[in-house]
Amino acid sequence: MTSDYPIAKSETLSLLNEVGSFEFLLSLIIWYELLTEVNIVSKNFQNPNMQLDVLSNMLKGLIVFLEKYRDNGFEKAMETAKQLAIAIEIEPTFNEVRYRK
Numbered sequence: 001m002t003s004d005y006p007i008a009k010s011e012t013l014s015l016l017n018e019v020g021s022f023e024f025l026l027s028l029i030i031w032y033e034l035l036t037e038v039n040i041v042s043k044n045f046q047n048p049n050m051q052l053d054v055l056s057n058m059l060k061g062l063i064v065f066l067e068k069y070r071d072n073g074f075e076k077a078m079e080t081a082k083q084l085a086i087a088i089e090i091e092p093t094f095n096e097v098r099y100r101k
Helices: 006-019 022-045 052-087
Strands: none
Touching: 022 052
């Protein structure tokens, strides 16, 4: 760090700690999986030549995906996050929250 401002240094270090955490990695994986599926449907909804019955089926498929993801997606994302964390040398555990007394 080359900043002369202590507040900037502190905020930068705090941000680096958060981005390099297992929680952040897990949330990235979950959001990537969810938004990828939603984006496919969204792009088709924006196509003026798309037929309503096809869009209806795509929307139903997205709902099924989200229901399945609700049931078992977190465990799958957790496994992926653990493997990736080990590969990039991040401790695959959640940080313990300290509460003030």
